[in-house]
Amino acid sequence: METRLNRNGTVFERQSIAEMAGYVPGAQPDGLVVAKLNTNENPFPPAPAVMAALRDIPADALRRYPDPVARGFRQAAAALHGVAPEHIIATNGGDELLRLAFTTFLDPGGTVGIAEPSYSLYPVLAAIQDCRLCRAPLADDWSLASGSAAVWNAAGARLAILVNPHAPSGRLSSAAELAAVAAAFRGVLLIDEAYVDFVDPARGHDTLALIRDLPNVLLLRTMSKGYSLAGLRFAYGIGAAPLIAPMLTKTKDSYNVDAISQRLAETALRHHGHAAEGWATIRAERARLARELGARGFDCAASETNFLLATAAHETAGGAEALYRGLAARGIFVRWFDQDRLRHRLRITIGTPDENDALLAAVDALSRQA
Known part of the structure; x- marks a missing residue:
């Protein structure tokens, strides 16, 4: 899009930004x-250990730049989920991981697939990137309609995002349902698991096998909901190393998560119980x-x-x-x-x-x- 400049200097944003909601x-x-x-x-x-870690933050944690790749946190997350650290990226909230997915896997003007309705930030991120949306309406019971991956493929989508458990309905799609979508979809399938911590353990729900079996699956986990750290703005992605590496080394901000957040998020994971x-x-x-x-x-x-x-x-x-x-x-x-x-x-x-x-x-x- 061509940048719009008002002669009086009052409008500078791109036309698409000026027009978007x-x-x-x-x-x-x-x-x-x-x-x-x-x-x-x-x-x-949050866990008492998290509050204790906050009180014990040394002055050097403020004076010096943080670890640019959050090694301590990534090691803790890798241990919790049974994967290697190269399968983990730490981000400034789940919204940053979503934005990284748009900028890393989609060309400007590309197409992203989403379910409808879902998290209202997805269309906003698409508009910022000048991307087109391909919406797959959910069934009456909020389940993903069969053939959604085929619809996204036909539209040329290179990224699709599913929030699971679904927001705003709360419905859980099984790992088998998600695996079928990922296997049929030709692009990257980002599964936004912001609420997965609240799933009843009796359901036996486990999506980690997807990232081992399917190279195009990226899982989003957040510390905001389950770990009572919404004010911290800390999340992470889990995926195959070829998905994680370009975000970790090329498209994320140089120091995207601060030292205090890294320490508290790592402590929270280590006190998972x-x-x-x-x-x-x-x-x-x-x-x-x-x-x-x-x-x-x-x-x-x-x-x-x-x-x-x-x-x-x-x-x-x-x-x-x-x-x-x-x-x-x-x-x-x-x-x-x-x-x-x-x-x-x-x-x-x-x-x-x-x-x-x-x-x-x-x-x-x-x-x-x-």
Whole structure:
């Protein structure tokens, strides 16, 4: 795209940037907050060892540049997942890994395949890269429609992104389903596993075999959700060495993750058990909240994440939006999306038991007023 320059010096961005819509994050309320259940943050604190490591950061960690390839963290992640460090890249949040995938594997103007609906940042990254989107609509049960890989191949897509467990529905696609998509797709399949820590272990879900068997699979893992480190902005990718190497040595920023983040993220992984205890509590609260909302007339999609997608008891878009605004007025913040298939639904983060009880009490109060 040709750069636009206004004679008065007021417009400098490319035309495509001027015309695109930016990503809209969940609200960060600054007034009354009883329960913040709109951005899928973990309601429990990080491991005590992480906080101790933060207190013990030496001055040299600030004075000197960090390890440019995060060797300590990558070794810890490799040990946890049973892979070699060259299969790991550390990034400044999951969003950086997504951006690296666009800039490393797609030419400007190329095509990326996504499911619809999914994470609203994907179209934004495509617009920044001047890429075309090839959307594969999800089935009524939020599963990936058969033939999606063929559709992406026909469009010439060199990258496809699937969030699994799915957001915003919470549905889990099996490793076998994902393997079939990856085997049929001719480009790089990035599986965004931001919520995988909350999957019930009884499901036996394991995607690590995919990166050993399929050279085009890149897994995204984050420390934000499962490890209670959203404020740290730290994530990592797992994939075959030929996928990781160009991002690690060519397209990432020279010092993309700072020394403090590296140390705390490594500590969190080495104290994995503490985080896992929190995941179990979240799973139990997820089941309880789904039951309680169901008793109040909501329909909650089966979820393997730290949130529920709840169809409002009132079957109209206005019902969901009105409930969203009514809850916000009471300091209960959930997420409402003004888009197809989601307007009559609310996405609700699983909070602490007290936060979930506050949500239910507010729903009851609003129902009495209706």
